[in-house]
Amino acid sequence: MPIHDYLTVLRKRWWVVLLTVATAVLVAYGGSKMLRSTYRAQAVYLVVANRADNGLNIVLRNTMNSYRELVLQPDALEQISQQLHLDVPGERLLRDVYIQPRPDEQKLIIEVDHSYLEQAQVIAEAVGKRIEEEVTRLNANLEGTDRINVVRIQRARLLSMKPNTRINVLAGAILGLIGGLFLAFVLEYLDDTLKDSADVERFVGLATLGAIPTLDAK
Numbered sequence: 537m538p539i540h541d542y543l544t545v546l547r548k549r550w551w552v553v554l555l556t557v558a559t560a561v562l563v564a565y566g567g568s569k570m571l572r573s574t575y576r577a578q579a580v581y582l583v584v585a586n587r588a589d590n591g592l593n594i595v596l597r598n599t600m601n602s603y604r605e606l607v608l609q610p611d612a613l614e615q616i617s618q619q620l621h622l623d624v625p626g627e628r629l630l631r632d633v634y635i636q637p638r639p640d641e642q643k644l645i646i647e648v649d650h651s652y653l654e655q656a657q658v659i660a661e662a663v664g665k666r667i668e669e670e671v672t673r674l675n676a677n678l679e680g681t682d683r684i685n686v687v688r689i690q691r692a693r694l695l696s697m698k699p700n701t702r703i704n705v706l707a708g709a710i711l712g713l714i715g716g717l718f719l720a721f722v723l724e725y726l727d728d729t730l731k732d733s734a735d736v737e738r739f740v741g742l743a744t745l746g747a748i749p750t751l752d753a754k
Contacts (some may be wrong), residue, residue, distance in 0.1 A: 543725045552723060553716035560712025561705055568701040574649050577656035577695050579609075579642040579664050580690035586683045596684050597639035603686070604644070606664055606670045616662045626635040633663055642687065653694055660692035 546553070583600055585592045606612065613633065614626030622629075638643040646663050650656035668686050675683040 545719075545721060549720035549723060552720045553713065556716030556719060557709055560708040560715065564704045565701065568699040568704045571699045572651060573697060573699070574651060575656050576695045577650070577653065577660045577692045578690070578695040579646045579649050579688065579692040581646065581658040581664055581667065582687045582689045583642045583644060584685050584687060586685065592684075596642065599684065600637035600642075601641050603635050603667055603671060607666050608633065608635050610751075612666065616659070616666060620651065620662055622657060622659075629659070629752040633659065634667035635663070636669075642670065643689075646692075657692035657694075657734060661674070664688055664692075685741025 583596060585596050585602070588614045590749040608630070610626035610630055612626070613629040617626060617629055632649045633643075636647070637643075638645060644664075644667065646659040646660050646667075647665070648656045650659065668688075671684065671686045675685075
């Protein structure tokens with residue numbers, strides 16, 4: 537099919553493409569507004585050793601996962617919930633709290649999902665404080681030079697929000713455009729009527745020599 541024919545189809549069926557795109561955008565926008573918003577807050581903590589020592593740094597990297605497990609437990613999260621007066625079971629918080637150790641960067645990333653941004657930030661800060669307390673407790677049994685410290689380097693802040701209406705609308709427009717183009721060519725393929733001389737030429741494969749004009753009955 538020559539490029540000219542593709543362009544002809546688009547000129548004839550442009551309304552199909554436009555209608556499909558508009559419908560997809562409206563559906564994406566409406567769906568995004570109907571879903572409950574979820575905010576993700578992120579706090580970042582740096583895990584550092586008291587002294588520059590390769591052996592101690594290796595121990596530090598190996599123990600970062602244990603710091604995560606000390607807090608990411610239903611009982612520990614239940615205590616945090618009670619401190620914040622959340623009235624939320626620890627098992628429920630366990631689904632919304634994420635702690636990601638990054639040994640290569642010596643960082644602990646704490647992320648919390650909640651329907652209210654302020655509440656997500658408060659919980660993230662409380663989880664970080666609990667980690668600091670647990671590490672301090674462990675340091676009590678070590679010599680001062682062998683201790684590992686956890687230091688907050690970023691307060692809890694908004695990381696992302698779901699659903700992202702802008703991205704959803706853009707995705708809807710792209711999908712609508714693809715679907716509209718596909719539908720336009722399907723409709724053209726199913727339409728076997730001859731409307732003008734160009735259709736006749738394509739159907740019979742011959743050039744049009746002449747056409748009988750339409751005369752007004754008057």
